[in-house]
Amino acid sequence: MASLDTIFGAIVSFVLSPNADDFAKNRVFEDKIINLTFGAPTYRPKTWGDTPTSIASYLMISHLEAMDDVTQTLTMHGSMFMFDVSLRTSCRFDTRNFPNDLQYCTFNMFTAYSSNMIQFSANPKLADGRKGYKKENPDDLTAGPFKLLATNATDMLLLGSRIVRKDTKIPLHLTRSVISFNMLLQRNSPLYAPCLLVPIHLVAILSAMLAWLPASALSVRLTLLALLSQLLLGAILNEEMPVDFDSTPTIAVYALWVLILTTAGLFRTGFELWAEGETLGYDPEEGEETQRKREIRADASWLRFIIRLVGWCLPVIFTLIVSVFTAIAIFDNPQPDLAKWMNEYLD
Structure with missing residues (x-):
């Protein structure tokens, strides 16, 4: 039956x-x-x-x-x-x-x-x-x-x-x-690293150098140029990455941090230019309102010190970290345990 x-x-x-x-x-x-x-x-x-x-x-x-x-x-x-x-x-x-x-x-x-x-x-x-x-x-x-x-x-x-x-x-x-x-x-790291990671690393180095430049109109223009370069690299990154992934790729996290770093550098430069008013002194003919603004800027000197410290140290630390990952990506060629993969996924 x-x-x-x-x-x-x-x-x-x-x-x-x-x-x-x-x-x-x-x-x-x-x-x-x-x-x-x-x-x-x-x-x-x-x-x-x-x-x-x-x-x-x-x-x-x-x-x-x-x-x-x-x-x-x-x-x-x-x-x-x-x-x-x-x-x-x-x-x-x-x-x-x-x-x-x-x-x-x-x-x-x-x-x-x-x-x-x-x-x-x-x-x-x-x-x-x-x-x-x-x-x-x-x-x-x-x-x-x-x-x-x-x-x-x-x-x-x-x-x-x-x-x-x-x-x-x-x-x-x-x-x-x-x-x-x-x-x-x-x-394929030899192709991936030069096309994506190295350009982002160069933008990080540029951002670090801009953070050490004196605040001026030139530094503002250079920081804006770095910011635009980072946005362009982000567009290239989206084209090169697989169209289907479960979470944010590590390289995209790098790019995001460099973008934040560049934006912070632009903010620091603008703050430096704004805070320079404290060194100009008091002019009685300018009136009480202008004098009050200068006093506020003078009171913000401690904030400027903190921003300078972070703006100088963070780019250097971040650039060193990205440099290590760049070197690993270019020179290291990790070999997976194929036998373990076969047993885990295919048996």
Whole structure:
């Protein structure tokens, strides 16, 4: 007698059954399975992100029966054809641990056939395709601000919208295969640091130098120039960072602090120019109102001392801190524990 799981699976698979002759209908079924199984917050097909790799797909086929602009009909018996498939997926990047950022990305590829028609293997050697493929030391693939360190691909079975194990007694023709790809990415510091961190560091040094200049109209203009430069770097930073991340990136925090530093320097210079009135003395012809303003400025001398102290020390301290992080980003190349990553995320 058939078990309840088998009966339920047959009913659900009848509703969401794969039909190799109707690819448009299959796309609708796949969207339903994605929403029911993973949920929109986990898998968002409408949110695109640039991934630094193309995944090679290996299929066991004997010959190509038919092909047009929409569909391809293959017969799978044992011969191997290899072709590259370029995939784009939505990844969420955690950018809070610069320069030791390690990005974990996963996405799922749904097939248009039932599981009994699919023999999965992500290994070019095709050693044992049913167990998936692990490689802890792949060749680094560098593209843009990130490089690919490790990949993993596993085959899952879906009974309707429910993930089931392969060792169950459920007939494979009632299930559908879902290939899950996992990638480990690391920030490409030699590209990232010169393009983003070094310019921000130079603005920080400029702000520190301006803080030590005497208050004058020239220092005000230079500080405004540094402020505009920082705003421009912020715009470039927004273009270079991943479009999808969970929290404020560390480099954005650096940029924010440099912006605050530059703004504080502009405020200090303006205060210095305002407080210079105390050294001009008293002129009886100027009247009581002007004299009162000068007395107020003279009483603010202690505040000017504090602002000068902070305005001189803070830029130097901050510049030293940013210099250390800049050196780490350029010269340090941290290597992640790939075995630990594999065991934690993929097993």
